[in-house]
Amino acid sequence: MRGNLLLAVDGLRTHFFTRAGVVKAVDDVSFKLNRGEVLGLVGESGSGKSITGYSIMGLVDPPGRIVGGSIRLSGRELVGLPQEAMRALRGNRVAMIFQDPMMTLNPVMRIDRQMTEAILAHADAGEAAARARARDALVAVGIPSPDERLAAYPHQFSGGMRQRVAIAIALLNRPDLIIADEPTTALDVTIQGQILYEMQKLTRDSGASLIWITHDLSVVAGLADRIAVMYAGRIVEQGSCADVLAAPAHPYTQGLLDSVPSRNPRGARLRQIPGMAPSLMALPEGCAFRDRCPRAGRACAIAPEMEAVGAAEAGRAVRCHHPLVPHTVEDA
Amino acid sequence: MTATTIQPDGTLRVEPPPGVPLVDLRGVSKRFVKHVDLAGKIANAFGAGVREEVVHAVDRVSLAIAPGEVVGLVGESGCGKSTLGRVAVGLLEPSAGERRWRGTRVDALPAAERREAQLAMQMIFQDPYASLNPRMRVVDIVGEAPVVHGMIGARQQIEYVGLQLNRVGLDPTLMRRFPHQFSGGQRARIGIARALAVKPEFLVCDESVAALDVSIQAQVLNLFMDLRTALNLTYLFISHDLGVVRHISDRVVIMYLGRVVESGASEALFRAPAHPYTQALLAGVGSVEPVKRTFVPVQGEIPSPLDPPTGCHFHPRCPHAMPRCREAAPSLVAVEPGREVACWLTEGR
Ligand SMILES: Nc1ncnc2c1ncn2[C@@H]1O[C@H](COP(=O)(O)OP(=O)(O)OP(=O)(O)O)[C@@H](O)[C@H]1O
Numbered sequence: 001m002r003g004n005l006l007l008a009v010d011g012l013r014t015h016f017f018t019r020a021g022v023v024k025a026v027d028d029v030s031f032k033l034n035r036g037e038v039l040g041l042v043g044e045s046g047s048g049k050s051i052t053g054y055s056i057m058g059l060v061d062p063p064g065r066i067v068g069g070s071i072r073l074s075g076r077e078l079v080g081l082p083q084e085a086m087r088a089l090r091g092n093r094v095a096m097i098f099q100d101p102m103m104t105l106n107p108v109m110r111i112d113r114q115m116t117e118a119i120l121a122h123a124d125a126g127e128a129a130a131r132a133r134a135r136d137a138l139v140a141v142g143i144p145s146p147d148e149r150l151a152a153y154p155h156q157f158s159g160g161m162r163q164r165v166a167i168a169i170a171l172l173n174r175p176d177l178i179i180a181d182e183p184t185t186a187l188d189v190t191i192q193g194q195i196l197y198e199m200q201k202l203t204r205d206s207g208a209s210l211i212w213i214t215h216d217l218s219v220v221a222g223l224a225d226r227i228a229v230m231y232a233g234r235i236v237e238q239g240s241c242a243d244v245l246a247a248p249a250h251p252y253t254q255g256l257l258d259s260v261p262s263r264n265p266r267g268a269r270l271r272q273i274p275g276m277a278p279s280l281m282a283l284p285e286g287c288a289f290r291d292r293c294p295r296a297g298r299a300c301a302i303a304p305e306m307e308a309v310g311a312a313e314a315g316r317a318v319r320c321h322h323p324l325v326p327h328t329v330e331d332a
Numbered sequence: 333m334t335a336t337t338i339q340p341d342g343t344l345r346v347e348p349p350p351g352v353p354l355v356d357l358r359g360v361s362k363r364f365v366k367h368v369d370l371a372g373k374i375a376n377a378f379g380a381g382v383r384e385e386v387v388h389a390v391d392r393v394s395l396a397i398a399p400g401e402v403v404g405l406v407g408e409s410g411c412g413k414s415t416l417g418r419v420a421v422g423l424l425e426p427s428a429g430e431r432r433w434r435g436t437r438v439d440a441l442p443a444a445e446r447r448e449a450q451l452a453m454q455m456i457f458q459d460p461y462a463s464l465n466p467r468m469r470v471v472d473i474v475g476e477a478p479v480v481h482g483m484i485g486a487r488q489q490i491e492y493v494g495l496q497l498n499r500v501g502l503d504p505t506l507m508r509r510f511p512h513q514f515s516g517g518q519r520a521r522i523g524i525a526r527a528l529a530v531k532p533e534f535l536v537c538d539e540s541v542a543a544l545d546v547s548i549q550a551q552v553l554n555l556f557m558d559l560r561t562a563l564n565l566t567y568l569f570i571s572h573d574l575g576v577v578r579h580i581s582d583r584v585v586i587m588y589l590g591r592v593v594e595s596g597a598s599e600a601l602f603r604a605p606a607h608p609y610t611q612a613l614l615a616g617v618g619s620v621e622p623v624k625r626t627f628v629p630v631q632g633e634i635p636s637p638l639d640p641p642t643g644c645h646f647h648p649r650c651p652h653a654m655p656r657c658r659e660a661a662p663s664l665v666a667v668e669p670g671r672e673v674a675c676w677l678t679e680g681r
């Protein structure tokens with residue numbers, strides 16, 4: 001599996017040119033994803049997680065624009081790809097699942113038509129074969145009585161069912177890469193558990209890679225192989241899920257973990273990060289986390305670069321002058 | 333015997349005698365009736381048979397909350413948490429059952445005392461975005477009720493609001509601003525300041541931190557806990573987030589489709605959940621420990637409260653369901669001191 005690189009994002013910058021100023025929603029984001037790997041993209045609201053996902057999908061609308069960097073899928077550059085070519089990739093090689101399943105579903109079209117159209121748009125299949133595949137996809141995401149369900153409209157489903165249908169559609173053409181943008185955030189605990197179970201099973205069976213976007217560390221903890229933590233448009237820490245959660249290296253990651261109630265003695269004051277995230281239109285000079293950071297020092301007036309920390313083979317990196325795990329020492 | 337405490341603001345508060353709950357709901361139900369609309373009536377004239385729909389949002393719930401206690405109320409969407417919270421503070425009249433404040437039926441209180449009791453119970457709403465009037469300035473959002481109820485004079489409003497904002501960690505110089513000029517965490521604080529401005533003793537917090545990011549959520553939860561000690565507050569804390577509830581509650585109540593299925597001391601209940609639904613809920617909770625796990629789902633969907641399953645509402649999803657579970661609903665019985673469970677598995681023993 002190792003070294004089987006699927007996606008390489010390098011120095012990605014996506015900015016929004018609004019009347020009030022330039023919003024640097026994604027600013028110098030780099031990461032790699034192997035085949036079959038699950039990456040948890042974590043951060044607070046507004047940190048740039050969704051726009052990172054939209055950039056990969058070619059779904060950034062004006063006034064937003066990718067202003068720099070590259071996105072390579074199986075070696076092929078996606079930045080600057082004509083709309084036509086991008087559309088052929090979407091729903092075929094790459095697919096996205098949104099927090100609101102109605103972003104995927106058409107409210108006035110029966111489920112069977114939505115699904116067969118998604119198949120026929122990318123494959124040379126017959127109507128009957130497409131219908132059979134749609135039915136199988138519903139079964140795979142745990143929808144009971146699929147034949148009845150195929151003839152229904154989205155509003156006839158519960159929220160959890162709609163999200164299952166959206167997932168079924170995303171998986172129809174066996175994409176290499178699935179980007180899931182907080183698909184369980186709006187769902188109830190028991191339904192969330194069901195969807196996570198289906199996703200885990202489906203990606204395992206199909207060998208697809210998954211980027212799971214969330215603000216909920218407890219979801220990625222059980223699901224992801226690797227974690228990337230975003231803050232103010234940048235990835236500030238990345239590494240294996242086990243390493244990062246066991247010993248976070250960036251003060252922000254540590255602050256996030258410390259503020260989770262179950263990591264605090266019951267009833268005690270929670271450890272909290274003071275202040276709030278800066279506006280992306282007026283980022284402070286130097287490290288963007290500076291005025292909330294307990295470790296900030298004079299060096300932090302200069303923006304830190306992403307640098308390796310810990311054992312060289314662990315593949316961890318953080319954007320911090322004073323990380324909690326020492327910078328990797330290179331052998332002479 | 334009654335104890336009297338002096339509040340930080342100099343007012344006196346008489347504690348109810350030991351053993352008397354501050355808030356006491358007894359066999360409370362709330363039904364919502366969806367009447368047949370005009371279109372339905374016309375359809376009925378042609379024999380369509382459109383009938384009234386009744387939702388049992390809350391079904392015979394009893395809940396007593398001691399002074400100073402923090403009770404967590406947990407359950408999935410639509411199970412009746414908010415409705416029960418609204419009944420508890422008197423925003424909704426129960427369809428059946430009674431409501432006591434400091435041991436006396438609220439509907440038996442003389443008008444003046446009833447109004448006082450009403451102010452002493454406040455609710456902080458689910459959505460800090462929608463619950464603040466966008467056209468009102470913070471100074472009025474927080475200061476209006478105390479002036480209207482004659483707690484302060486109109487001329488004291490600015491000074492008073494300043495104190496309230498300080499208490500929840502907001503800069504008083506921002507009181508001329510409108511809600512949209514604040515962040516989510518700040519808006520949550522405005523909602524808290526508004527509730528506290530009328531000096532309540534009992535607060536119902538309905539998903540008050542659900543819309544907030546983790547780091548901000550921790551700030552607001554800490555604020556709730558600080559205020560509890562500083563102002564001697566009693567809370568009913570509604571949340572679907574079990575981690576949050578476990579952290580701040582002394583006691584936890586679990587609801588499923590309008591009924592309480594289990595309640596008990598927080599520590600004990602989380603350590604050993606007794607009801608199959610509580611067990612399913614806890615199994616669905618992730619931890620932030622870096623342990624890869626296989627998600628094990630509970631069966632089935634949450635049934636519609638318009639047409640709840642017969643007997644035990646949980647039976648279509650329950651791995652232990654027996655024929656009897658379909659026929660009759662188990663009642664809530666004490667299985668050990670302080671722990672009550674409604675399940676035939678435990679009751680039948
Ligand atoms: N005013 C109303 N009219 C009719 N039905 C109502 C009304 N208010 C609530 N209900 C119904 O009562 C049930 C309980 O609703 P409630 O708002 O108490 O749920 P909840 O547990 O707070 O859910 P959530 O977690 O989604 O906030 C639901 O089925 C809801 O649709």
Ligand SMILES: Nc1ncnc2c1ncn2[C@@H]1O[C@H](COP(=O)(O)OP(=O)(O)O)[C@@H](O)[C@H]1O
Pocket residue numbers: 016018023024025043044045046047048049050051052062063064280
């Ligand atoms: N259409 C838009 N116009 C202007 N700013 C935008 C637009 N879409 C997103 N942004 C901004 O980009 C930043 C990152 O957004 P997003 O990626 O959606 O965050 P999240 O991490 O919550 O998914 C936010 O500050 C957001 O306000």
Ligand code: SF4
Pocket residue numbers: 250251252287288289290291293294295296297299300304319320321322323
């Ligand atoms: S660079 Fe400095 S301010 Fe930024 S996170 Fe590291 S120590 Fe804190």
Ligand code: SF4
Pocket residue numbers: 607608609644645646647648650651652653654657662674675676677
């Ligand atoms: S009463 Fe029966 S169906 Fe209900 S929770 Fe207990 S075992 Fe399950």
Ligand SMILES: [Mg+2]
Pocket residue numbers: 046049050051181
């Ligand atoms: Mg987002």
Ligand SMILES: [Mg+2]
Pocket residue numbers: 413414415458538
């Ligand atoms: Mg509610």
